[in-house]
Amino acid sequence: MNRALSAVPAELAGKVVTPDDRRYRALRSTYTTVGHPAAVVLPESAGDVAAALRLARETGLRVAVRSGGHGLSGSGTNDGGLVIDLSALHRVDVIDRGSRLVRVEAGARWAQVARALAPHGLAISSGDHGNVGVGGIATGGGVGWLVRQYGLTIDHIRAVEVVLPDGTAVRADAETEPELLWVMRGAGAGAGIAVAFEIEAMELRAVGHAQLVAAVDPAGQTLRRWADVMARAPRELSTAVTLSSRGATAAAFITAVVASDSPSVIRDTVEPLLGIGDVMVQQAHVVPYTELVPPHHLHANTGQMRSSTTNGLLTDLTSDAARALVTASAAPHPVLIQLRSLGGATHDPVPSATAFAHRHQNTLVVASAFPPDDRATLATAWAPLARHTNSAYVNFESAPDEATFARAYPGPTGTRVTGLWKRYDPDGVLRPRPPT
Ligand SMILES: Cc1cc2nc3c(=O)[nH]c(=O)nc-3n(C[C@H](O)[C@H](O)[C@H](O)COP(=O)(O)OP(=O)(O)OC[C@H]3O[C@@H](n4cnc5c(N)ncnc54)[C@H](O)[C@@H]3O)c2cc1C
Incomplete structure (x- = not known):
C-alpha cells in the first residue's frame, strides 16, 4: 500500500481499495483505459466524497472522478492517483410524480435509471448505452435516443447536489446557486463532484424502434436525403446512423426511435426514411423504453475498448460534407462514423x-x-471532416485539449466556464483544467 494512504479517515474505513485488495482488479480501469491508481475510494454519501477529497489533499494524490467509467478519455482512472468512484451512490427516487421530478444519484447507470422509472411510466433520454454513468452524461450533455423530443439530458436538470473541491456540499438550483447549476449543466467536470441530480423526466412507457439499412452512394446523397428527412421530421423522431464500408460499398445502419407507442404514428413517422435511397432492410417494433438501454448492457469496465474518438457538430449536411463522411468511412484505414x-x-x-x-x-x-x-x-480521417463542423460535444472526445475546449465551449461560453472553474476549483483539483 502507498504509505501516504496508511492514515485513512474513519468514515472511509472499508471504502478505500488499494492494489492489495481483491476488489482492486474490478475497480482500477474504465471502459477505454487500464488504470493503476494508488487507491479507489467508494463513497456512500456526500460526506464520504468530501473525506475522499480531504484524503487526496493530505496525501498529495491526483484525483480522478468516476461515475459509470464510460468516459472516452479515460479520465475516470489514473496511474498512481486517487480515483473517487461513485458507483455505490446509485439510488433512483421519484420525488414528485405530478411534476415528474426524479432524484438520480451520479453513480447509477442509465440502464438502472430506466428500470427504476419504468413502473412509474417515466423515462429520461440519456444516451444509447445502458452502462454509461449518470454523472458523466448529466454533467456534459446527454444526446439520447429521444433527443429531438426531450432535448439533452442536462436541459431537464433542475438541481444538482455537488461536493466542491474544498469539500463543501452545495445544492445548486436556479434560486440558490444559479451559476453553479449553469456550469454543472454541460461543463460540470471542472467545477465539482456531482453526487445527485434532480431531473424532470418525461411521460414514456413504450417507443417505436425501427432499424433500416440503406445503400450509401460515394457522393453521400443518401446521407443528404436522411438529413433532409430529419429537418422536416416531427420531434417524435430521433435517429442514429452508423456508416459502414466494405470495399467500394458503403451502407448506413439507421436506428430510428419514435416517441410514441401508436403503430400508425410510428409508421407515418418512419416512412419518409424509406425514401432516402435503396433501403435494403427494415423492421419496426413497439418496445418498452427499457429495451433501448437494457440491463444486459451492464458490465464491468476493464479497459476493454481502447479507442480514439472525436466529434463535431454540423449545421447543414452539405454535399461536400456528405462526400467527406463517406470517404472517411471507406478509407484504407476506415474510421467508424456515427451521425x-x-x-x-x-x-x-x-x-x-x-x-x-x-x-x-x-x-x-x-x-x-x-x-x-x-x-x-x-x-488522418478527421482532418478533411473537421472543416465542415463548427463546434463539438465535450463527451465524445478521447483526447481533450485546448482546441477541443474552444470547440465545445466557444466564445462567451468558454469565458464563463473558465471563470467558474477557477471560482469553484481554484487549486485545480479536478480535471479538465481550464486553458491558461
Ligand atoms: C459505449 C458508449 C456509448 C456512449 N453513448 C453516448 C450517447 O448516446 N450519448 C451521449 O451523450 N454520450 C454518449 N457517450 C459518451 C458519454 O457521454 C461520456 O463518455 C460520459 O462521460 C460517460 O459518463 P460516465 O459517468 O460513464 O463516465 P466516467 O468515465 O465515469 O466519467 C468521465 C468523466 O466525467 C466527469 N464526471 C463523471 N461523473 C462526474 C460527477 N459525478 N461529477 C463531476 N464530473 C463527473 C469526470 O471528469 C470524469 O472523469 C457514450 C460513451 C460510450 C463509451
Missing part, C-alpha cells in the same frame, strides 16, 4: 441557458478508430 440527429427540442433553450451552447446545429458526427493505429488513423 446523430439533433434539432427538435435541442434547439429550444437559448445558447446561454446551459454550458452546452450548441443550439442551432442539426447533426452530431462522431468518429472513432481502434488499435493498433487508432490515433494516427483518426487524425
Whole structure:
C-alpha cells in the first residue's frame, strides 16, 4: 500500500481499495483505459466524497472522478492517483410524480435509471448505452435516443447536489446557486463532484424502434436525403446512423426511435426514411423504453475498448460534407462514423441557458478508430471532416485539449466556464483544467 494512504479517515474505513485488495482488479480501469491508481475510494454519501477529497489533499494524490467509467478519455482512472468512484451512490427516487421530478444519484447507470422509472411510466433520454454513468452524461450533455423530443439530458436538470473541491456540499438550483447549476449543466467536470441530480423526466412507457439499412452512394446523397428527412421530421423522431464500408460499398445502419407507442404514428413517422435511397432492410417494433438501454448492457469496465474518438457538430449536411463522411468511412484505414440527429427540442433553450451552447446545429458526427493505429488513423480521417463542423460535444472526445475546449465551449461560453472553474476549483483539483 502507498504509505501516504496508511492514515485513512474513519468514515472511509472499508471504502478505500488499494492494489492489495481483491476488489482492486474490478475497480482500477474504465471502459477505454487500464488504470493503476494508488487507491479507489467508494463513497456512500456526500460526506464520504468530501473525506475522499480531504484524503487526496493530505496525501498529495491526483484525483480522478468516476461515475459509470464510460468516459472516452479515460479520465475516470489514473496511474498512481486517487480515483473517487461513485458507483455505490446509485439510488433512483421519484420525488414528485405530478411534476415528474426524479432524484438520480451520479453513480447509477442509465440502464438502472430506466428500470427504476419504468413502473412509474417515466423515462429520461440519456444516451444509447445502458452502462454509461449518470454523472458523466448529466454533467456534459446527454444526446439520447429521444433527443429531438426531450432535448439533452442536462436541459431537464433542475438541481444538482455537488461536493466542491474544498469539500463543501452545495445544492445548486436556479434560486440558490444559479451559476453553479449553469456550469454543472454541460461543463460540470471542472467545477465539482456531482453526487445527485434532480431531473424532470418525461411521460414514456413504450417507443417505436425501427432499424433500416440503406445503400450509401460515394457522393453521400443518401446521407443528404436522411438529413433532409430529419429537418422536416416531427420531434417524435430521433435517429442514429452508423456508416459502414466494405470495399467500394458503403451502407448506413439507421436506428430510428419514435416517441410514441401508436403503430400508425410510428409508421407515418418512419416512412419518409424509406425514401432516402435503396433501403435494403427494415423492421419496426413497439418496445418498452427499457429495451433501448437494457440491463444486459451492464458490465464491468476493464479497459476493454481502447479507442480514439472525436466529434463535431454540423449545421447543414452539405454535399461536400456528405462526400467527406463517406470517404472517411471507406478509407484504407476506415474510421467508424456515427451521425446523430439533433434539432427538435435541442434547439429550444437559448445558447446561454446551459454550458452546452450548441443550439442551432442539426447533426452530431462522431468518429472513432481502434488499435493498433487508432490515433494516427483518426487524425488522418478527421482532418478533411473537421472543416465542415463548427463546434463539438465535450463527451465524445478521447483526447481533450485546448482546441477541443474552444470547440465545445466557444466564445462567451468558454469565458464563463473558465471563470467558474477557477471560482469553484481554484487549486485545480479536478480535471479538465481550464486553458491558461
Ligand atoms: C459505449 C458508449 C456509448 C456512449 N453513448 C453516448 C450517447 O448516446 N450519448 C451521449 O451523450 N454520450 C454518449 N457517450 C459518451 C458519454 O457521454 C461520456 O463518455 C460520459 O462521460 C460517460 O459518463 P460516465 O459517468 O460513464 O463516465 P466516467 O468515465 O465515469 O466519467 C468521465 C468523466 O466525467 C466527469 N464526471 C463523471 N461523473 C462526474 C460527477 N459525478 N461529477 C463531476 N464530473 C463527473 C469526470 O471528469 C470524469 O472523469 C457514450 C460513451 C460510450 C463509451
